[in-house]
Amino acid sequence: MHPCTFSLFLGVLGILLSPTYASPVRSPRGISSSLYDDLVLYTKYSSAAYQIFCPRPLGNTLVESFSLPNAHAFIARDDSRREIVVSFRGSLSIVDALTDINVFLVPFVSPGIAKPFKVHAGFLLAYNAVAKSVLGTVSSQLAMFPGYAVVVTGHSLGGSIAALAATALKTALPDAPLRLFTFGQPRTGDANFAAFVEDTIGADNIFRDGVPSIIARLLGYEHHGTQYWQFVDPTPFNTLGPTTVKKCVGGEDPTCSDSILSTGINPAHVFYFGQVMVLNPLVCV
Template identity: 40%
Template sequence: MKITAVLLASVFSTLFTPTSSATVAANGMAVPEVTVASTTGLSISQDASSAYVDKCDNPNSNVLITQAAMIQISDAATGTQGFIALDRDKKEVVVAFRGSESLLDAYMDVKFDLVPFVVSNIGGPQGVKVHQGFLQAWNGVAKTVNTVVREYLKDGYTLVITGHSLGGAIASLAGITLNQDLTIRTGGVRIYTYGQPRTGNVKYAEWVNKYIGTANMFRVVNFDDPIPHLPFRTQKLDYLHHGTEYWSFTVSPSAMNTKKCQSVGEDPKCSGPSPYIRPNPTRTPHRSYFGLKNGLPYCTKETT
């Protein structure tokens, strides 16, 4: 099962620019104004595609050709893969995780029991629990990421963490781990995820919302993508998303049909109640965000 790739987010800061005023979409829904630059969307697609190659010295050469230093991260035991980029112009350390691609990734996806949050010497507050498989996937590379980020996160640099699908869940876990371990100032970590599945329970969502801040999280859901609705919420498994959902509520997303949802809980007026949801990860809305399909590498120097 090949679900899709990771998203490198050094260019994500201009993807969504919500304002206080509202507009009305063609379907009558009131939505905040959300600026979506087409050139940025193309860059995101190229960055996502570049994550499929084993080594991409400069993902998306139109953006990161001389400004970024790349470090690959991977763990054979869990299948976790990604990279770290240092963007000196934007003063950002970017950590990106690949989405599900291998059978090992799929195995991690279905280990959906909720377990206590424990990463190295970092433990969550009482009652915080997360998806067992996602936690194992993050633990496989957590030490490496922590060491590299600790070295480069200085001189006013901010941390951007991103991923798609499984990669989005890992990005969430990485964000709160690094926030707690490195004592990063408020606003010093931003998380951008696409098609992220539910990652933890209610207390986990509350913890992440509090310490990362809902204004610093962009959890994008494309139309009727089914993966953000998994694992299912049950009486035993009280999964809940953290903030903040940005929902593209038509098959052809644009500024006029992308809605910024409520920052706490799962907004009933966004993707949650969609009647089209089906648990099928091969659906186009999960494989292609903003109409741009991932899979092709865009690297200045490609090594396979």
């Protein structure tokens, strides 16, 4: 078994053996059922990006898929919801691990965008491997299906790549409605990048369930908003619901996940909104 796959297996096993792998409840406020349903839906899309073969993501049309050493993603079209969905895979290989640890901050330069603020070098390199194709495919789909919205999503490493992709797509296609859903997303860039993400996409169009301690702020990184914190960690025995999710304020809300001691990449990192990441091939049919 590949060492990265084995780590994911251990994470899932930890969840299965722990009925209450939970952080303490703090200031529950809850979210709407419709938003919770969206979080569940795009968690499934993020999980689908891990599948070796995904001919119909969530039963929808597969427009294009990308499988490069440092970038794995697909673009799907949901005609019932009138959406173009771009989903990026998280870490599952040695190359991905090398991408994760390339934490140098570099200017955000990519097809459709060139800005002086700094982002994670490894994440940017991964996104740039597919950026031109992603931008071209999304642009052509929007031309063929006017009025469709764009959703960009991803888990872990894929969440950070998704944040870069969504920002670049919105910059290049400012008239396209766009939302960003990420799960277990590490910090991706500096404070100026975080502010630009919120200004460009709109904080109300960003839905992030993040890893607060990764990558450390002392390296110059800051989270962007808006975090939706499931403050009681779900398990296969207790998937919880909208009353256990808190909408946070800003990128580094001290009353949200930053209020507890983080254990980094832990078993809960592979379980979001009732979905075990990676291990469900049914999200592809």
